[in-house]
Amino acid sequence: MTATAQQDVSVDDSSYGQGVSVSFYGNTGNLKKPGYLFAGWNVREDGSGATYTEGQVFTMGGTNLTLYA
Numbered sequence: 001m002t003a004t005a006q007q008d009v010s011v012d013d014s015s016y017g018q019g020v021s022v023s024f025y026g027n028t029g030n031l032k033k034p035g036y037l038f039a040g041w042n043v044r045e046d047g048s049g050a051t052y053t054e055g056q057v058f059t060m061g062g063t064n065l066t067l068y069a
Contacts, residue, residue, distance in 0.1 A: 016060045024067075026054030031069050041067035 016022050027038040040056075043049035045068045052058060052067070 018060055018062045020060050021057050022060055024052045024054060024056050024058065027069075038069060041069060043067065 012025065024041060031038055040051050040053040042051050043065070047068070058065075
């Protein structure tokens with residue numbers, strides 16, 4: 001999984017096979033943007049995709065997953 005944002009984030013460099021359950025990290029990279037609160041991760045940069053919150057479990061598919069804050 002790769003998390004992207006306009007600031008430094010903690011990256012999980014682990015490799016997860018298809019079908020493995022993974023728990024999402026919270027705001028471990030201490031992301032900050034004036035006027036906003038970190039609400040979780042989204043699969044689309046514009047926030048219109050699936051949203052995942054800290055501790056939520058996701059089953060890995062067969063492709064890489066990029067997340068946006």
